[in-house]
Amino acid sequence: MTRARALRSLLVLSLLAIPVVAYAQARTFTVGSGSRIAFTSNAPLETINGSSSSVRGSVSVNPANLGSVSGRIEVPVRTLRTGLDLRDEHLHGDGWLDAARYPNAVFEITGVEGASSLTPNQEARVTVVGRFTLHGQTHPVRAETRVKLVTGDGPDHLRVRSRFTVNLPQYGVSVPALVRAKVSDNISVNITLRANAS
Template sequence: MRSFFLSVLSIAALAAWPAHADTPFTGKTGALKFASNAADSKVSFFSDAPMEKIKGRADGTATGEVNVPDATNLATASGRFSVPVAKIETGNGMRDKHLQGPDWLNASANPNITFEFSKVDIAKVEGNRAKGRAHGKFSVNGKAVDKDIAVDIAYAPDKNMIKVTASFKVALADHAVKGSAGTVGSKVGASIDVDVTVICAAR
């Protein structure tokens, strides 16, 4: 009889495990909503081309939100993040002005770079930290493409905040960014490496 009860308890424990294994929000239930604190955000990019290497930043500018309808299942998360093109700096004022022009990111017509995701595939959860891929639409120069972005989400229970970090590549051709004649591929990389860190507080 004792063995029977132990077996039942073991099965019950295993049945309950997935709900916790799929979320970094230990002990939380129901819906969670987080909004980013732009001042704490970090955004950087790197262009590697044969004739020139360019580093740029847009720190303190990323805004957005993360909504988790079911705290026991991070896969239900959705959200949106945005970075203003006018805030991107490369250390060269003239180059920054060109970057905002119609041949490049066209800031006047499309002022923001955005990523809007509708689900997250969870690869690994350890304690209050989860890794996975966010699936959504990434928009640059007014051209949106489907994009899967690897994300690392760390939850701080004492502050009820999350830190979202991501690293990914952006192909300029995917967003009809042509640049001035002969520039892309020689002075500007055809693909740009991007790193983002965003701090979001519960609301």
């Protein structure tokens, strides 16, 4: 083999190795547009749906080793909307979530169970483990999650769908007896994220 052919072969092998190296190290993905948090209260007399698109945060992921995942996702409480201005005012007030005193709801990601790695462009079903903070109180949470590392379609990004349940009394939010038939103690939370590689 001539020197020129040897150099060409080495160059080809190096280029082929780049994706392997890229997916074998931790990468930071920043939450971008198209991300959303939605919540639902199913009570005997009323179902209340709310949402916010003001989701922010980032996740550090090594696709080859999901055990090392970490991240922080948060949403300003004042951006939560239910479709009725007066109800939103009550929701943000000091009798409920108290947005003035506790401005953000925060999900801190500490681990993943159910899969050890991500294969690009294949959806994985996992359980995301972490801590959720609301109304100044923090408790462990486990979120059933679908995650996909999308490559080859513009910049690399993560698509994530997570769901978990928040028990309001556990977070120091008591539902008044007057509205107990309209507001559930247990709130279903659904998070949809598109997070772009930095």
